[in-house]
Amino acid sequence: MRPRRVVPRDAASLILIDSSGPMPKVLVGRRAAAHRFMPNLYVFPGGRRDPGDHRIKALDALPAPVVDRLARRVAKRRLACARHGLAVTALRELYEETGLLIGRLDDQHDDRTTSHGPALLPALGQLRYVARAVTPATSPMRFDTRFFALFTHEAGIDPAAVRDSRELEDLRWMAIDDRQSVPLPAITATILDDLAARLAMDPHLSFEPGVPFYYTVRGRFVRTML
Template sequence: MTGNGGGPVEGPLSEAPGPRSPRPRDAASIMLLDRSQAHVRVLVGKRNKAHVFMPDLHVFPGGRRDTSDRRLPWDGDMHPAVLERLKNCHGQRAPESRLRAIALAALRELHEEAGIAVGRKNSGNTTLPFLPDLTNLRYMARAITPPGHPRRFDTHFFALFTDEAGVEPADVRDSRELEDLRWIDVNDVSAVRMPDITEIILGDLRASLESDASLPFGRPVPFYYTRHGRFVRDLL
């Protein structure tokens, strides 16, 4: 499911449209990367079997953007190249507050699902006990859930290196949202069951790391969606 340049690549992995498919909601996911060992590892956790969306599968921490995410105080802002890529997705007139809220949702969800705070402590009476630092987020991929699912999300995937964020890999902990949190080698995911799109985006991550292990901020972003019942990969 890879292609060259900016043209779409189509494949058979999508589902047929449902009769009343819900509108996709903004969501964000974090590929938290540990490069302290011989091979880069990524954090994944298993969604509870009671979840309607992707139960019993291992995924990256993440979730939908809440309305309140626009009002979250933050410390460091997104890299200009990341903001520009997000504008390429949603249009140059898209409010920066909405685009920033997507990135803030990613860090909020990482804290809620894995107990990891990226940013300095915040003693004020706010939603989060820390001020999210968006400085080191790389924008890696965008994927829209195909029609036919009971939940649909327009998910933006960000990457973050633990050493840049001041995160200790041993500090992650399970939550009600994500169980069996574990670090897996990005080159070997055989120990867990993942959604197809998660494996595809991991493949993109591997290719990006092989091209430049620093993951430059302004890299092209693969965009996955369905068109006329076909699975499409485009570049933003």
């Protein structure tokens, strides 16, 4: 009997960049040992898309080039989720996992208050779309993850304000060229390599460049551009 095909679930991550020093740093945290997916590895804040994320209102819109890239290689019926919804996912997960808020909390409308407290009104206007990766078919859990990037100074974030959570432990700012201090998933290291190369050529991360898309075909790793 053939093994059941696991369909990748939409997910999003945010790569926060602290460019205040000579070497850019990115925020990573260790996934708890109890996680089924990538336990004890250091990753960017993020997680799977909630069904209602695409309906959450934002303080501002995604830049047009980002909207265009997010729509590539996505079925038309899923465009709302793949564009606005995944950007919201990245910022919602950041807040839940690190306490860092990109936007503001809405405590004025009872119908938008969640079990976690006031609902998030995310600010999307400075997000860059920098990578997309699909978990290999051999994995028992699969995600189609879009990676966004944002500079801390653009969002008014104090890098010292991060706090650990049940989802991400030992949060730390890691030099973007560091591959030795903590255990990283191979795909995270690959994304960091590409992002470091892009930052070297484009320190402000303009919105227009193509986006690397990583996936596997018959066990072979593929990197193409969106």
